[in-house]
Amino acid sequence: MxxxxxxxxxxxxxxxxxxxxxxxxxxxxxxxxxxxxxxxxxxxxxxxxxxxxxxxxxxxxxxxxxxxxxxxxxxxxxxxxxxxxxxxxxxxxxxxxxxxxxxxxxxxxxxxxxxxxxxxxxxxxxxxxxxxxxxxxxxxxxxxxxxxxxxxxxxxxxxxxxxxxxxxxxxxxxxxxxxxxxxxxxxxxxxxxxxxxxxxxxxxxxxxxxxxSASFTEYLADKAGADKDFTHPQYRVKDEHSTANDYAFSAISSNGEEHAIKMAKVGDMWGTGMFxxxxxxxxxxxxxxxxxxxxxxxxxxxxxxxxxxxxxxxxxxxxxxxxxxxxxxxxxxxxxxxxxxxxxxxxxxxxAHRWDALSFRMALAKLFRHPVPAVRRRVLKRTPILQALVQVQRERTRYASLKNWRHSPNARSFDRRMFPHRVLLKIFTKLNHWAR
The missing domain is CATH 3.40.640 (Aspartate Aminotransferase; domain 2)
Structure with a gap:
């Protein structure tokens, strides 16, 4: 692929x-x-x-x-x-x-x-x-x-x-x-x-x-216990007896066996920006x-x-x-x-992520001489210092997730490598929420 x-x-x-x-x-x-x-x-x-x-x-x-x-x-x-x-x-x-x-x-x-x-x-x-x-x-x-x-x-x-x-x-x-x-x-x-x-x-x-990334699906399938030749990934398997955000990922291994894992056990894959x-x-x-x-x-x-x-x-x-x-x-x-x-x-x-912190991400890109796409100026806001720290660590976590999965496409190894990034991001995020 x-x-x-x-x-x-x-x-x-x-x-x-x-x-x-x-x-x-x-x-x-x-x-x-x-x-x-x-x-x-x-x-x-x-x-x-x-x-x-x-x-x-x-x-x-x-x-x-x-x-x-x-x-x-x-x-x-x-x-x-x-x-x-x-x-x-x-x-x-x-x-x-x-x-x-x-x-x-x-x-x-x-x-x-x-x-x-x-x-x-x-x-x-x-x-x-x-x-x-x-x-x-x-x-x-x-x-x-x-x-x-x-x-x-x-x-x-x-x-x-x-x-x-x-x-x-x-x-x-x-x-x-x-x-x-x-x-x-x-x-x-x-x-x-x-x-x-x-x-x-x-x-x-x-x-x-x-x-x-497609690596996100590969990671979830491996985390759920499916083999590398899995098919039919499902990202939002509901539990009607639980809450709306208590859903699972599932995939079918090459032997026809279905494997599933609750996303709550995987952790936050959206606030971290991984993949x-x-x-x-x-x-x-x-x-x-x-x-x-x-x-x-x-x-x-x-x-x-x-x-x-x-x-x-x-x-x-x-x-x-x-x-x-x-x-x-x-x-x-x-x-x-x-x-x-x-x-x-x-x-x-x-x-909060896309609007409130966009001006900082643009400034950060320019600082490292990266090109910046055109954006609507009316959405830009001043970014508080703690939110800026969250943005820096979130980008480091995003980048590390893609790099680490390329290096070793194994969920257990990946989780071990990503653990320090996720802990640091969690700390900064909690401090930012407290300040807000």
Whole structure:
């Protein structure tokens, strides 16, 4: 899966969306790097077209590229409300889909929305992530009967590179789902190809806590006791008799035996930044502000007690609002209006990291003469000293996790090597919380 690491010819900050490869005229293709990420690799002696660079959702700081606010003005100009952290929107909700909830990672609303996109004729096809053995990939779905294969959370690198050629060649309208940077790449494509823009009829935004390397899945499988030829990794195995955050990872070994481990035993894999893409530290879009609808987990105390899970929802267009309202009125959805502040609170930790400490991470990158991508200036804040220490140690922990797994892909050895990094980060984090 992993090839030798080579310099990224497009941008040092990449999440594998593949927009650059699609615009490269055959000079670039997506490939695995040594850290388990999908990145662009130059495969031709010809120069990479400028269009590849302008397609990137993490443009250079001096690039004349539209940011999330400018793109929202183009694609969500009819939205009736605005909140600085939420973006443009219609309404905010919390709830679940009773029919899809048990087979989904949280409240099942993503599956419900996908299904309605097809049955209501909003799109003829949906480009969504499905399982592919031990990995995952985007696949085109044109029948609502196949929607169930899209359920569940995928903490695994995928690429949208095939989507852009599908838009050009496919008959009918197409919908697509993705995390914030992928959604931004789609919107950039629409601005650059206005003649094809209307073919992309709906965009589903999946609220993301950070993109993980393929090494993350390998580590979890080894930690759970599965062999190296494991298949069918599941990241959010629910326990309906426990709490929403008391879920497990599971994988099937080559002998057909299922192995599982509670994520609580693994420890915090999100606040530590382990196995995370570096680009995520420069993403300012917590709630997928450019999608037609944004969906995530309701990480709130009152909903956390239900092991089957709930979704937070932000409708941003009249079409997405209609999907939710119709489902509520006909009893298909158990969803209620929520205060926008609740939606923001559900992603409190993500805002604290991405917004509150971004200015320090930018200054740190410049100090070491690393390039810094363009970001929205309005989100920048002064970073307190203790939070700055957390950021330094978090980056050291992130970097060490990728390096140590490459050095020794064994969970026991990895945990031993990572222990000092995690302890130090925990101390700094507790001090920061105390100070706040």
């Amino acid at each position: 992993k090839s030798a690491k080579s310099p990224n010819p497009i941008s040092p900050y990449c999440t594998g969306c593949g927009a650059c490869a699609a615009a490269s005229e055959g000079t670039v293709q997506m490939d695995w790097d040594a850290e388990g990420f999908l990145v662009p690799r130059k495969i031709s002696s010809r120069e990479i077209p400028l269009a590849s660079f302008s397609a990137c959702p993490f443009p250079k700081a001096n690039a004349q590229a539209p940011d999330e606010d400018a793109l929202a003005e183009l694609f969500l100009k009819d939205s009736s409300r605005f909140e600085p952290k939420i973006g443009r929107f219609e309404n905010t909700y919390i709830g679940h889909s009773p029919r899809h909830r048990k087979t989904s990672s949280s409240g099942g609303l993503a599956t419900y929305v996908f299904e309605n996109i097809l049955t209501r004729g909003i799109a003829d096809h949906i480009f969504v992530v499905t399982q592919d053995g031990a990995a995952f990939k985007y696949r085109l779905i044109s029948s609502s009967n196949d929607i169930e294969t899209t359920s569940k959370t995928r903490y695994f690198p995928v690429t949208l590179s095939d989507f852009f050629s599908l838009v050009r060649s496919l008959d009918g309208k197409i919908a697509v789902s993705g995390v914030a940077c992928f959604v931004k790449a789609v919107r950039i494509y629409q601005t650059q190809h206005p003649e094809q823009s209307d073919k992309i009829s709906f965009v589903v935004g999946i609220i993301c806590g950070g993109l993980k 995370k893409a570096k680009a995520c530290d420069f993403c300012t879009d917590v709630l997928t502000e450019l999608a037609d609808i944004s969906l995530g987990d309701a990480w709130l105390p009152v909903f956390r007690e239900d092991g089957l899970g709930h979704n937070v929802v932000v409708t941003r267009t009249k079409v997405s609002e209609s999907i939710l309202r119709t489902g509520i009125s006909n009893g298909e959805l158990h969803v209620q209006l929520a205060d926008p502040a609740e939606i923001i609170s559900s992603q409190r930790a993500s805002f």
